[in-house]
Amino acid sequence: MGYKASAEEHKFIPFGYKLMISYLVLTLIHVLVFGYFANWIFVDSARKKTSDNVQAALSQMKDNIRFKMMDTVRLSDMMYYDDTIAARLRQYQQGWYSYESTTQYLVPKFNSVLKSTNRRTSLVVYLRNETLPEIYNHYNDSDPLTYAGKSYDLYHLKRIEDRKWYLEFPAETYGETMVWQQVERDTEFGNISLLRRIIDTAKSKSTMDIGFMRLTVKLSDLFETVSPDFGEGTSVRIETGSGQVLFERGTAPASASGQKAKEADFLTIREPFGDMDWQLITSIPKAWVEKDARKVKLLTAGIGSVSFLVFVCVGICLSGYFSRRVSRIVMVLDSFRNGDFRKRIRFKGRDEFSTISESINDMVQHIDTLIQQVYVTRLKKKEAELESLQAQINPHFLYNTLSSISLLAKFGHVEQLHQMVSNLALFYRLSLNEGRTIIPVANELEQAKAYLDIQKAKYTDRLDVLFEVDPDMLKYEMVKLILQPFLENVLKHAWCGDRVHIRITGQKIGDDLEFRVIDDGVGMTVDTLRRLHADDEDHEKAGYGIRNVRQRIQLHYGKGYGVRIHSRLGIGTSVTLRLPCVDRRAPYVDKVIAIENDYR
Missing domain, CATH: 3.30.565.10 (Histidine kinase-like ATPase, C-terminal domain)
Incomplete structure (x- = not known):
């Protein structure tokens, strides 16, 4: 009780605590400064790496799309550069010649074009030569690509001469002029068409068309590799130069406050198609872009925390050297006060604490010896009481037992x-x-x-x-x-x-x-x-x-x-x-x- 009273009367902050507090403050400042600059460098690097990865993915998507588009262009080249077709289309002869041109040259060519690809493709050809018959199918308001690869359509050019998309078709540059555009009911069915003239190849570098071809494909087939695999909330879309969205996948960025809010919430990365006015655009939530940055922040915070904890442990070991010795002495004294005299204090070295511990150990050993002596004395006293109890019990018990023995002997x-x-x-x-x-x-x-x-x-x-x-x-x-x-x-x-x-x-x-x-x-x-x-x-x-x-x-x-x-x-x-x-x-x-x- 004397120790508790003394502790209550003299309340103060030990020197070890003062030293520890100042040490921790200086350590914490250094850790925070280092962590801030390290985090800034790492976060900037992570953001740049993320942007480069997204740009590379978009470039790969663009290359895949261009490969599929070039496959459709290849189909159009089979008719664009075919001199036999051009020669047949120049002849305005009716009767047997028209029939032979259609059955022996045009129809086989159209079938070979459709069979040379494994993608769903619809072929429509418009001819100026009206001596050739029209051949077409009835689709009953359904998507023509439902029959892709099985049929084709052959019309006279006069059917589209008044169509806006035909009238606005650009001037011909031999081997180069072609347009990807949604015409007729392409938008309704989710299709897109490659539009291209059929040129009279008999005249060198002629721009006079003798027909017009339209190769229609599914947008989903053409852009099947377009996928917003950049995280939750991202979207990828294909836009034309006029702002028309041809294709889109993912969650489109939406905001009530308009484009400014979108730019504030999303990171937009664009990949142009070069010779076309299309753009491959992805909108990525900045929260996802900052994902790696958050990891870096957490890593920096973790390293800083671990470093700080290491410094704290070192500081505790240094400043708590003497306080631990005092605590050990107080703990052993508390155990003595509670009646446990088995504990001893041991300190290495020769200093004041070692002298104090040896003195306390000798004193406790002496007290324990005295207690053992008192215990043995009480135990012997209780054994004497037991013997006294037996001395009181045994005579009476023996008397009754001998009486029973006497009766047994008497009756044999x-x-x-x-x-x-x-x-x-x-x-x-x-x-x-x-x-x-x-x-x-x-x-x-x-x-x-x-x-x-x-x-x-x-x-x-x-x-x-x-x-x-x-x-x-x-x-x-x-x-x-x-x-x-x-x-x-x-x-x-x-x-x-x-x-x-x-x-x-x-x-x-x-x-x-x-x-x-x-x-x-x-x-x-x-x-x-x-x-x-x-x-x-x-x-x-x-x-x-x-x-x-x-x-x-x-x-x-x-x-x-x-x-x-x-x-x-x-x-x-x-x-x-x-x-x-x-x-x-x-x-x-x-x-x-x-x-x-x-x-x-």
Whole structure:
């Protein structure tokens, strides 16, 4: 208590804490400055890397699209550069020549064009030569690409001469002029067409068209490699120079405040198609772009935190060197105050703390020796009380036993007389036990059996006894003579009528042994139970025999062990004895099994 009072009177911040606080402040400043600049460098690098990766992905998508577009251009080249088709289309002869041109040249050519690709492609050809017949299919308002690869359409050019898209078609440059455009019902069906003239190749570098071709493909086929694989919320779209969106995938950026809000929330990256006015545009949420930056921030924060923790640990080790020694001394002194004198203080080196620890250790060792001496004295006193108890019990017990022996001899019951004398001799031999206080569990049970055998000779069939003991208990030892006093109490106070049943049980519960003496006698009142459970030093209230057994158990094993009594008037009494498991050397299994068999 003196130490606590002193600590409360002198409240101050120890020098070790002051040193530690200043050290941590300086360390934290350096870690924050380093972390800030490192994070700035890493984040900028991560953002640039992300943008480069997206740009490279868009370029790859563009190349894939151009490859598929060039495949369609290749199909148009099969007719654009075919001199045979041009020669047939220049001849305006009817009859057999027109029929032959159509069946022998045009139709096979159109079929070969459709079969030279595995993509869905629709072919429509418009001819100025009206001597050739029109050949076309009825699609019933359905998508012509439903029949792609199986059919084609052949019309006269006059059908489209008034169409806006034909009138606005650019001037011809040989081998170069072609337009990708959504015409007719392409927008409705999700298609796009390659538009191109058919030129009269007989004239060098002629721009005079003799026909017009239209190759239609699915937008989904042409742009199937366009995928917003850049994270959640991204979108990719194809826009023309006029702002028309040909194709789009992903979540389109939407904002109530218009384009400014979109630019603020999204990173837009564009990839032009070069010779075309198309653009491949991706809109990526800046939150996704900053994903790697956030990882860098977390990594920087983690490294900074770990570094700071390392510095904290070093600071604690340095500033807490002396305070830990003082804490160890205080901790050991607290344990001494709580009654634990086993701890000692050990410091390496030769300094003031080592001198203090040696002095405290010597003082505690001396105090522990004195306590042990007092403990041994009290233990011997209790053993003397036990001997006194036995001295009081044995003469009366011996007198009653000798009277029973006399009666047996008088009536000539030689066998019973022999058995009683043997049990009496066994009982006293076990009671003496060569002066030892601690005996095997089997010996205690054997002594209780010998006592009950003697009593059965007196009470005959009026006394029933049953032993139920776990054999695992036989490898332990216990304080002697703790069951017999309770058996004697049953025979002295528990009779209810002319019969009484006694059951002795034993079992191992965790690291403890539990014995129970149970009878079906008259039981006890609440006042009697309260008196028996009274404080050990209250001789007038607590029974002497019960108090003696309880004190002996607690002296040997501590306050956590002892005797508890449960009883109900008219039903019976149960006495529970709790002891710790203490190993012994000699086995006594056979002996106790024999005891159980005798009473079953």
